[in-house]
Amino acid sequence: MSTSPPPLPLRAIPVNQPQFRWLNVYAFDPSLSSQFEYMGLNRVSMKVPWESDETTGQDALAAGPAGEYLEVVDVDPASGCFYAPVDLNQPYLLATDGLQPSEGNPQFHQQMVYAVAMTTIGYFERALGRRALWSPRRWKEGGEGGNWHEEYVRRLRIYPHALREANAYYSPDKKALLLGYFPAPTTDIASHLPGGMVFTCLSHDVIAHETTHALLDGMHRRFIEPTNPDALAFHEAFADIVALFQHFSLPEVLRNQIAKTRGDLASENLLAQLAQEFGQATGLHGALRDALGGSDPSSGRWETATADPALIQSVMEPHARGSILVAAVFDAFLTIYKSRTADLLRIATGGSGVLPQGQLHPDLVNRLADEAAKTAQHVLTICIRALDYCPPVDVYFGDYLRAVITSDYDLVRDDDLSYRVAFVDAFRRHGVYPLHARSLSVDSLLWRAWMSSQECASCAPTRVCRSLGRPCRGMTSGRYFWLKQHKMHYMFSLRCPVSHP
Numbered sequence: 127m128s129t130s131p132p133p134l135p136l137r138a139i140p141v142n143q144p145q146f147r148w149l150n151v152y153a154f155d156p157s158l159s160s161q162f163e164y165m166g167l168n169r170v171s172m173k174v175p176w177e178s179d180e181t182t183g184q185d186a187l188a189a190g191p192a193g194e195y196l197e198v199v200d201v202d203p204a205s206g207c208f209y210a211p212v213d214l215n216q217p218y219l220l221a222t223d224g225l226q227p228s229e230g231n232p233q234f235h236q237q238m239v240y241a242v243a244m245t246t247i248g249y250f251e252r253a254l255g256r257r258a259l260w261s262p263r264r265w266k267e268g269g270e271g272g273n274w275h276e277e278y279v280r281r282l283r284i285y286p287h288a289l290r291e292a293n294a295y296y297s298p299d300k301k302a303l304l305l306g307y308f309p310a311p312t313t314d315i316a317s318h319l320p321g322g323m324v325f326t327c328l329s330h331d332v333i334a335h336e337t338t339h340a341l342l343d344g345m346h347r348r349f350i351e352p353t354n355p356d357a358l359a360f361h362e363a364f365a366d367i368v369a370l371f372q373h374f375s376l377p378e379v380l381r382n383q384i385a386k387t388r389g390d391l392a393s394e395n396l397l398a399q400l401a402q403e404f405g406q407a408t409g410l411h412g413a414l415r416d417a418l419g420g421s422d423p424s425s426g427r428w429e430t431a432t433a434d435p436a437l438i439q440s441v442m443e444p445h446a447r448g449s450i451l452v453a454a455v456f457d458a459f460l461t462i463y464k465s466r467t468a469d470l471l472r473i474a475t476g477g478s479g480v481l482p483q484g485q486l487h488p489d490l491v492n493r494l495a496d497e498a499a500k501t502a503q504h505v506l507t508i509c510i511r512a513l514d515y516c517p518p519v520d521v522y523f524g525d526y527l528r529a530v531i532t533s534d535y536d537l538v539r540d541d542d543l544s545y546r547v548a549f550v551d552a553f554r555r556h557g558v559y560p561l562h563a564r565s566l567s568v569d570s571l572l573w574r575a576w577m578s579s580q581e582c583a584s585c586a587p588t589r590v591c592r593s594l595g596r597p598c599r600g601m602t603s604g605r606y607f608w609l610k611q612h613k614m615h616y617m618f619s620l621r622c623p624v625s626h627p
């Protein structure tokens with residue numbers, strides 16, 4: 127009789143904590159999944175940082191999901207319903223990149239808002255090189271005349287089913303994103319199911335847009351004050367810019383749209399459009415906003431919008447005015463993309479640069495998509511980094527142009543590919559000029575530095591801000607703004623990299 131050998135003792139194999147988790151989301155929103163042309167593109171997996179406690183190293187993402195930056199709270203006040211929170215650490219979900227996209231599963235809604243908001247936070251942190259912070263909670267003690275107090279806000283709350291209406295917004299008071307849902311109208315039955323439920327928490331663009339409002343409020347708390355026509359419009363524009371350029375980080379979508387437009391990203395394409403389903407369901411016959419054009423209400427056909435520098439004088443509604451800034455930034459992106467791909471097109475066409483009829487070669491599509499993705503990443507990083515160079519109050523679009531130019535100049539002294547000129551030129555075409563600028567040369571648009579030391583006042587207590595005549599504690603360098611229209615100095619500063627007690 128033979129006996130089998132005793133089993134070898136199991137030894138624990140050390141496995142490192144992963145850096146990321148993959149989570150399924152809609153690339154745009156559920157409406158594209160019911161269109162044959164796009165259904166294969168609309169389900170993508172996003173790479174989201176694996177959250178762990180910095181001191182203990184333990185996993186830090188709880189059911190909700192609730193992590194270091196975000197807490198998803200799924201209560202529906204209209205129905206009085208609490209939906210069970212999804213646990214993304216559940217083994218089956220870890221093995222399948224989370225739940226599959228579904229309009230009818232509230233736990234997928236929770237997963238999607240978490241994944242898209244975390245990705246948006248990641249863009250800010252990479253561009254700025256530091257942690258993103260939410261704006262603090264402020265209150266006044268003892269009524270009028272009392273002292274203001276501030277409290278650190280660790281997590282932004284996201285309510286995926288907060289409102290039963292066609293709306294979604296960031297609440298600076300609640301430190302929360304409130305996302306609504308509503309039945310689609312019974313008109314325009316060709317574009318959507320009459321009475322079908324539209325969830326803004328399933329729109330990639332809406333989540334990215336609202337998260338950006340919260341991140342911008344964390345950096346510039348006074349940008350929500352309507353001190354001039356550009357101030358609120360800047361908030362809307364910036365939220366759209368971040369949402370738009372995130373489209374270029376989805377490789378399948380990008381390749382599909384490059385192939386469809388034959389590399390011409392100035393023609394109608396999904397990458398330049400925001401919130402298709404929301405736009406259709408609110409009677410716009412197309413996306414909510416489009417950086418390139420829009421549907422003609424009479425014919426229903428999409429038409430390119432030509433830059434009109436006079437619009438800035440007459441359009442005052444914040445979203446519409448913000449669209450002017452979005453169009454200017456997208457225009458700069460297109461100029462840079464065309465410049466970066468001109469050689470590829472010459473190689474592909476024997477030097478003529480004119481593509482023959484028919485579909486593009488897949489290799490050319492891949493190379494154009496690579497260039498578009500890199501350009502979009504550059505432009506988005508330039509746009510986010512410029513926030514550190516904006517005046518802390520009363521921002522004008524022209525101030526933002528100066529901030530873009532100065533922040534890029536500080537990082538990259540030689541502008542080989544003329545990115546800065548592309549921005550100035552695009553803003554000029556849309557009538558956006560800095561106030562009191564003497565010329566549009568890049569040199570004359572630079573903000574002047576007021577302190578260039580690499581040490582802050584705490585490291586070198588004798589350093590004094592030259593414009594204000596007092597020390598600037600904890601700051602390393604910055605610029606001041608002499609805003610003529612207010613006859614006041616505003617200063618902003620970059621944080622000292624040394625931590626101070």
Ligand SMILES: [Zn+2]
Nearest residue numbers: 335339362365
């Ligand atoms: Zn908004």
